[in-house]
Amino acid sequence: MASDAHTSASGLSDRGGSAASLFSSMAIWEVLQSLYDPATNPGGYVSLGVAENTLLHDTLSEHIHSNISLTNHAFTYGEGPGGSKRLKESMSRFLTKHFKPVVPIKPSHILVTNGCSGAIEHLSWVLANPGEGFLLGQPYYGAFPFDLKFRTGAKVIEVPFGKTDPLGLDAVAKYEAALLKAELEGTKIKGLVLCHPHNPLGRCYAPEVIVEIMKMCQKHDISLISDEIYGLSVWENTVDTPPTPVEFRSTLSINTEGVMDPSRLHVIWGMSKDFGANGIRIGSVISQHNPSLMSALGAVGLYSSASSISEHVTANIFDDKAWTESYLAQNRKLLSEQYAIAANWAKTNTIEYARGGNAAFFLWVDLGTAYRARHPDCKDEKVGDMVMKALLKEKVFLASGEGFGAEEDGWFRIVFSHPTVYLSEGLRRVLAALSTDQLSIQVEGLST
Template sequence: MVQSENFGEVVSRRAQDASEAASKNRMWDVMSNLWCPSTNPDGYVNVGVAENVLMHDQLLNFINTKLSLPAKYLTYNDGGSGSFRLKRAISHFLNRHLHPAIPLDPSHLIVSNGVSSAIEHVSWAFADPGEGILLGKPFYGTFIPDMSLRPRTTVVSVNFGDCDPFSIEAVAKYEQALLDFQQTKGRKVKALMLCHPHNPLGRCYPRDVIIKLMHLCQKYKLHLISDEIYALSVWENTVDQHPPPVKFESALSIDLAGIIDSRLVHVLWGMSKDFGANGLRLGVIISQANDDLHQALKGISLYSYASGVSDHLTSLLLEDFEFTNQYIRQNRKKLSGSHAYAVKYIRSHDIEYAQGCNAAFFLWVNLGKKYRQLHPDENNDEDVGDKIMQLLLQKKVFLASGALFGSERAGWFRIVFSQPREYLIEALRRMTDALALED
């Protein structure tokens, strides 16, 4: 798209910032030109976008045999925060799977058109423009625009160095980042965002670490936001056990008495990842004790209204315990198998990767180290990630760059392995071919 010479005169500064951010995101160009061996052999093989397609056949079979839309879903129904039926269905479903210390009630839920909207909402609600939200590295890259692009909140990234970000010791790193920000910027930090299970590292936070983070939030009166969009995508790691995989325990499962003011704890969940349905655009904010948040978000719910079709379809799915139990079991089995295959391939090519995964769809791999082994005459670490990305795109394979995920070391990338086996094989082959190319 050609930008006009007087672009800054016809749109706001906010719109200019959004345009600049979009220009750096290759994802949409890739997704509009996807590889198919028969119809589009010159397209991109995409293992950079967090989608799980392993269970699409099962999900579509359910949808296409069950969906019959009542007329009320063509109206505004029960309002912008989700139908009463949907909130009941989500509450009953998550009570069974997240084991909350206080059972969920429909009144605890605010439905939105996806978890990205939910993240933007809580950022807007908890922090004024310029105030901070803590986010540990590496992070899901889209957290940055979700929290800052329109709410104008400042994302305060947390460096860990050689400290395990899932350890008790890491909590001190969050506190130091908070103090540094408040001292240098003169503005408050208002919240801490946790991705649990983690994107891109594929690990779960131990219960004692979550509690320690809650203590930190209580000390500084911060909101703890636990994004648990991968809560049910936890599977058996059959190939490596170091560090030992940690079982998933929701922040909701912790009795908050004596730990943190319950008004400060919030959980996000949605249909995109656990049910492989990014296109449904259905997310939920769970806040069990903060009436002020509910009242504030009720006022802007019109701008994140989930469609009636998504509302109805999600209700149908979550009300069917037999189907969802079977779906979750099979999904976990398939994710475990895809992870094992990808790891074996990575190991056979002597590529370093982050071990101990047991959740979500990701391998966090050090392609920079492998590239330097193959090209020992090149010494510039600073641009190795950009160089590898260009080589990957030449081979028409798309991975997510660690540079956009706040990686503390150059050359790391995220591979999404939740793809059909033949697709994953093609992606990994192109990736290793790209590493051997000369720049």
């Protein structure tokens, strides 16, 4: 109904009306307009829901301001919309060093985009026709469905795992079952999308699991898209480390001989997470063995071309090797410390969370059960909605598991990659929300 109203009242297309309805229903945009600051906006929202890493912003800012020196060439179209020659050369060296690919990454293997959302959408556009699908295991990064299908017309086939570990070997059979079911029902599957390390579970796929996924992709003639945007944000878990934590190993480092045609493998990486630089808007597609795909991506690259200033800043970072190594090491140390704060908070307050994380920025927590424990008379079937309203009433924003394909209601994603003062204020507000009486939960003027 809302979409029809937007369409008829404003002369929009059906897809335009749907987009308008979607945008107006998303609380995140209203939250970002009024963020908490202890001095200038103490009544604002503490956002622990957006995957941003603010821990080293001062360090990053200092490097950028100390090294920026643009030539007049930066004010032109440069070498085209797929990334400057300098940036692709610098990025290829950087990723070859850190991702340890079987075949060294060349500049021709890279398409630069203005963030990874555009990279994912481009891959969906070039790999799938409208109505064809991609497998996406639950839970998943909440923007994946929009990136994959919203403007391309592709479908997303969600893969539930039940009690099976989503990152374990047994999960491969679940993917295959979902593929066979979808194709039996008339949806041709064109690819499988991984987030490695995983968002929101904060773990890495073991190489043997990736190999089995690759074999399944080869068997069913589909592509493997591996989003590795958190690949360098792997840290030591000092709270609940599993006996043998799985370290990150890029899919590019796995020998595909006898496993999968390497032309099926496409990797995504960008500056947003490992360098805490969402706003710089630099992402990339790395595909080493499919020149036709890279040509197709080049044709749509104009719609996602990055700013020459952003490209210049990023190349400066990659070329300052000593600074970059120090930055990444410090980032890993701080992420480990902030995870410990968040995990110990959950333990102290009897809040269940997904243990064993050692990558990315997330604590995946069961606030629904914690809320019911504090409100034994709560009869609401959708406790997640109740918790979200309580969180917004306390002016703290988290990502709801409902938007991340959680198989159980009441799970939320807490982003812990913030300075301790900010993180602690957010966690304090989460606790206050869990104690909020149901009858007092009223949030006016804010969509949930």
